[in-house]
Amino acid sequence: MISQNFEYSAPNNLNEALALLAGGNAKVLAGGMSLIPLMKLRLAAPDHLVDLSRVADLKSIREEAGSIRIGAMTTHWEIESSPLLRAKSPLLAVAASNIGDVQVRNMGTIGGSIAHADPAADYPASLLALEAKVRIVSAKGERTLGIVEFLVDALTTALDPGEIVREIIVPVEAAGTGVSYQKMVQPASGFAIVGAAARVQKSGGKVSLVRVGMTGLAGKAFRATGVENLLAGTGGTAADVQKAAAVVADGIDANADLHASAAYRRQMAKVYTARALTQALSRAS
Amino acid sequence: MKIGGSYTLPVARERAYEVLQDPEVLARCMPGTDHLAKIGPDEYEMKMKMVISAVQGLFAGKVRIADQKPPEQFRLLVEGSGKVGFLKGDGLLTLVSSEASTEVRYEGEVQVGGVIAGVGQRLLDTTAKLVIRKFFEKLTEFVGEASQPAAG
Numbered sequence: 155m156i157s158q159n160f161e162y163s164a165p166n167n168l169n170e171a172l173a174l175l176a177g178g179n180a181k182v183l184a185g186g187m188s189l190i191p192l193m194k195l196r197l198a199a200p201d202h203l204v205d206l207s208r209v210a211d212l213k214s215i216r217e218e219a220g221s222i223r224i225g226a227m228t229t230h231w232e233i234e235s236s237p238l239l240r241a242k243s244p245l246l247a248v249a250a251s252n253i254g255d256v257q258v259r260n261m262g263t264i265g266g267s268i269a270h271a272d273p274a275a276d277y278p279a280s281l282l283a284l285e286a287k288v289r290i291v292s293a294k295g296e297r298t299l300g301i302v303e304f305l306v307d308a309l310t311t312a313l314d315p316g317e318i319v320r321e322i323i324v325p326v327e328a329a330g331t332g333v334s335y336q337k338m339v340q341p342a343s344g345f346a347i348v349g350a351a352a353r354v355q356k357s358g359g360k361v362s363l364v365r366v367g368m369t370g371l372a373g374k375a376f377r378a379t380g381v382e383n384l385l386a387g388t389g390g391t392a393a394d395v396q397k398a399a400a401v402v403a404d405g406i407d408a409n410a411d412l413h414a415s416a417a418y419r420r421q422m423a424k425v426y427t428a429r430a431l432t433q434a435l436s437r438a439s
Numbered sequence: 440m441k442i443g444g445s446y447t448l449p450v451a452r453e454r455a456y457e458v459l460q461d462p463e464v465l466a467r468c469m470p471g472t473d474h475l476a477k478i479g480p481d482e483y484e485m486k487m488k489m490v491i492s493a494v495q496g497l498f499a500g501k502v503r504i505a506d507q508k509p510p511e512q513f514r515l516l517v518e519g520s521g522k523v524g525f526l527k528g529d530g531l532l533t534l535v536s537s538e539a540s541t542e543v544r545y546e547g548e549v550q551v552g553g554v555i556a557g558v559g560q561r562l563l564d565t566t567a568k569l570v571i572r573k574f575f576e577k578l579t580e581f582v583g584e585a586s587q588p589a590a591g
Binding site for chain 2: 181188189191192195196197198199200270271272273274307308309310340343345373407409410411412413
């Protein structure tokens with residue numbers, strides 16, 4: 155039961171939604187997979203909810219000029235099962251298929267997930283590996299940020315009051331790109347204890363591009379550039395992968411909770427990074 | 440839950456020790472503090488409104504400073520409670536001089552209970568680190584401003 159009263163608006167289009175949010179006091183309701191439980195537990199008590207589920211503009215997956223644009227209100231299931239994403243930029247679809255359970259994937263949205271910025275959410279690892287961009291709108295205008303700039307800290311994004319995520323932009327993959335997302339799942343919550351997303355390209359027997367995104371390990375998801383630098387230009391052998399994955403937790407202040415200590419997370423980060431790289435390399439040609 | 444870490448403030452040790460115990464400075468730098476008053480020697484009462492993502496909680500509590508060894512060490516005892524849960528912490532702060540700056544090392548034990556601990560266990564450690572980091576960032580900003588020569 156939700157214990158407190160609140161205003162509820164369900165605007166039919168984006169302009170109406172942005173006007174309602176312009177005051178800065180209303181809270182956006184996307185899929186409600188994080189916000190509603192918090193309200194039921196009385197941990198969150200917003201005065202006004204603006205439900206974006208009727209804003210049709212925010213629900214689409216389309217290809218445009220070498221990129222795929224995913225509307226903020228697209229559900230995890232729609233991403234997971236999108237033929238366009240599966241064919242042209244599969245990493246995000248793989249990440250979506252790893253989220254929570256079927257009920258959550260049917261309701262939860264990519265915009266809601268990244269705006270909540272849970273440090274163990276699945277998308278950020280893949281979005282970092284994809285060097286995704288986030289298009290943000292408000293009543294005052296719009297701006298586009300790289301995912302690194304968007305994810306400021308644990309549960310903190312670059313969104314200002316009144317702003318919402320409009321769409322997420324990922325590249326159409328070049329032919330031969332190999333991707334993988336490997337997640338150590340905490341069974342009760344479905345969140346990642348650690349999750350590693352890898353994206354690689356090979357050329358002339360060498361690793362010509364490598365991107366690694368990590369979630370769950372630190373306060374916010376991050377790109378493991380140390381790993382990338384060690385693997386780039388090598389032949390991508392098992393030994394190269396092990397050597398590169400070994401540095402993933404270097405200099406990282408690792409999270410600790412009931413389920414996994416910081417030391418255990420650091421170790422698992424190496425193991426899952428190596429698995430993600432190995433699988434991505436095996437899929438690259 | 441154990442917490443620990445260090446942060447470097449760009450001021451001399453004596454100054455760092457002073458600002459870390461100045462209630463006005465603490466009230467300005469501690470995220471969400473909207474009331475902090477002295478209620479006894481080295482003892483303060485405070486009210487905080489924490490807003491982290493969609494979660495918001497009002498906490499009322501006390502802060503006590505003990506075992507003072509200026510300018511190198513003191514102990515901070517914190518107790519607070521609100522609708523969403525309670526918090527009890529005991530931390531030792533050690534200040535180490537290095538040239539023109541001071542490294543503040545902290546270690547301690549925090550206990551969190553109530554609804555917030557029951558459902559948010561997974562995020563407690565991350566959130567504690569986030570709040571501490573924000574505090575030191577604001578404190579760094581504050582000491583930076585305070586050391587600027589007055590304009591005009």
